[in-house]
Amino acid sequence: MTVLINDTGFLTTDPTRWIDPEARIDLPPDTDPARLRCLLIGKELVRIAFPGFADGRGFTLARMIRQQGYKGWLRAHGHVIADQYAMIRRSGFDDVEIDDDLAARQPEEQWLSRADWQAHDYQSRLRGRAA
C-alpha cells in the first residue's frame, strides 16, 4: 500500500479518485521530453516515477510539464524522501505517493516540517513570480 502526502500531511482519501483511468498516465524518468506534449493530451493526472531518490530527472520533467501549460494533477511517485518535499512542490508537483515502509520510517511530522516550501525560495525571488 501507499501513502499520499501534501502540505496538510498524510491524506486519508485520494483527491484524484474521480479522475477516469483514461485520463491518467504514468511517466518513467527516461521519458523523452520531446514527446511530453503529445503524451499529455487529455490527461488530468500525471504520475512521474522516482525509482530512487537520487535520480533527479523527475524534477526537470515536472517543471517542463508545467512550463508547457499543463494544469492538471501532478504526482511524484516512488522513492521520494521528506527532505525533498520542498523541491517536489517547487518543481510543480501537487503531492507525493510513497510506500508504507518509507512512511513508517519518515512519519508525517517530518514531511510537515517542509510544508512551508514557499518560504526561503531563491527561485521565486529571482523570477518575481511562482516558478
Add this chain to the structure above:
Amino acid sequence: MYRYTDFDAAFVATRNAQFRAQVERRIDGSLTEDEFKPLRLMNGLYLQLHAYMLRVAIPYGTLNSAQLRQLAYIAERWDKGYGHFTTRQNIQFNWPKLRDVPDMLDALAEVQMHAIQTSGNTIRNVTADHFAGAAADEIADPRPVAELIRQWSTDHPEFQFLPRKFKIAVTGSPNDRAVTKAHDIGLRMIRNDAGKPGFEVIVGGGLGRTPVIGKIVRDFLPEADLLPYLEAVVSVWNLLGRRDNKYKSRIKITVHEHGIDDIRARVEDRFALLRPAFSGVDQQLFAQIKSDFAPPAFEDRDTAPFDQAYEQDSVFRSWADTNLSDHRAPGHAIAQISLKAHGATPGDASADQMRVMADLAARYGHDELRISHEQNIVLPHVHKADLPAIHAALKEAGLATANIGRISDIIACPGMDYCALATARSIPIAQEIATRFDQLKLEHEVGDLKIKISGCINACGHHHVGHIGVLGLDRAGVESYQITLGGDHTENAAIGQRTGPGFAADEIVPAIERIVDTYLSERLSADEAFIDTFARVGMTPFKTALYGENDKRAKAA
C-alpha cells in the same frame, strides 16, 4: 563586497537548522546511510580516508578579515588548528566530528558564510578570477555575475540530484585566470559589436579521467538572458546525462556523445520554453548586487617607501618581483601571499597565519582578501607604500615566500595522505620538488613554470593543465608517477602530453630536474618561458633527457 540580505541570512539559518535535524534523523534511523549521504554532501560534508571533512565555500574567492578570523576560530575550536585552501576557492577542515558540524555551520553563518553545495551532485561553488575588481586587464568585474549565479543555483529545486557535479567559472578578463575552459560551464564576459555586455558561453570542459577543453555553445549571450540560459543547459543535461556510469555522467561526455550542435539545439529549445518565466526581477537584483561590489576609495599617496625598500632590501625586491601584479589604480598593487613555503603542504594555513593575513587586510587592504585557484591568498588592493610593512609582517609569520608562478608554487591535491580516492601521495612529492629547487637556487632562473600534481586520475590537482603535470598512479601496489608536458590553464588552454612511462616515487624529483635542465639548455633566452620553449622544440629533447637516446622504455611509449 557582497553583504547578505535578510533573505540570504534567513535562508542559511533555516538550511543549517534542517541539517542539524538531518544529523539527528540519521542517528534515529529516519534516514538511511544511503539517504543521508547526498544530504550531507550538499552541505559540504565528505567522508574521507581517516575522518569527515568539511568543505566551506568562499564564493568567487572573496573574503573579508572578519570571515578569515572566523575560519581561524573554527580551525582551532573544532579542527586541528589549520585549514586547507583548495583549487576551487574553498577551504577544507580535515578533522571535524559529525556532531560538531552543525555548530561549525552556525559559526560560519555568523560571518555570512556557508558550506552549501560544495559537494554532491549539485551546482558547486561558483568560481571567478581571483584578481576581480583589481586587475589592470579587466573588462568587467565577474563577482556580481558569480553572486547572481550563486543565488540562482542555491537550493535550485530542479538541480539538487543531478547526474554528477556541475562546476561554473566566470572571468571578466581576456587573460583567463579562472580556468573557464576546464569547467562544465565557463563564462567569459565580453561585449558584442554594438558594445552591449554579455557572455561567451563555453560548455563541457573538464579535467578528471577524461580531460576536455570546453567548446563554445553560444558566442554571445546577452547579459539579461544569463539565468534562463544556464537553466536550459543544466536542465537539458539533467535529463540527457548518463546515470548508468558515474565516469560518463559529466556534461563533457554528454557533449561528446551527442555533439555540440545537437546540445546547442536542445538548449535553445529549452531556453525558449523557460525564458518567459524570468520577468526581469533577476536583473533588478543583479543591479543591487553590482552596487555591493563598488571599488574602494583608492588613496593617492607617494610610493617612496616602496621604491626605497625595493632599492635597498634584496629579500623584499625578490618578493616584490614574484608576488606582485599590476593593479588598475595608480600607486597600487595586487599582492599574493604564497601558501607554498618550500617543504610545507601546498594550500595549508594555520589559524595564526590566517589571523596575520586578516589583520593585514584590515589595516592595509580595504578589508579584502581573495583565494586563488592556485591555492594562494591575495591582498587585491594594497598601496605600494604599505608593501614594506606588509612584507615584514608576512616574514615574521612564515608567509613571505617569494615564489608565485615559480616551480615551487605547486598545485597539489590532498592525495593519499587524506583522500579515499587517491592512488598515490601528492603532498610529499610537491614538498620534495619545492625543497630540491630551493637547494639548487634555480627557481628564479627558471621563471614561470607551473607544476600541478594529482594523486589519482580524478585530477583534482589539475595536472592536465600544468606546464609540467604529475599524475600519481598505483601500479601493482607501487606508486608510479606519470609526467605530462605542455598543459596550459589560461585562455590558451591545452591538455598536456604524456612523456612516456611513469617514474617511481624516488625517481620523480630527478626526472623533473632533467626536464628543467633540458628547458634551460634549449631556451633561446631567459625571456622564453618553459611553455613557449616546449611549443617550439616539442617533446623530443625532453623525452631524450628522461629516457635516454636508445632507452627501450621511450620507444615503448
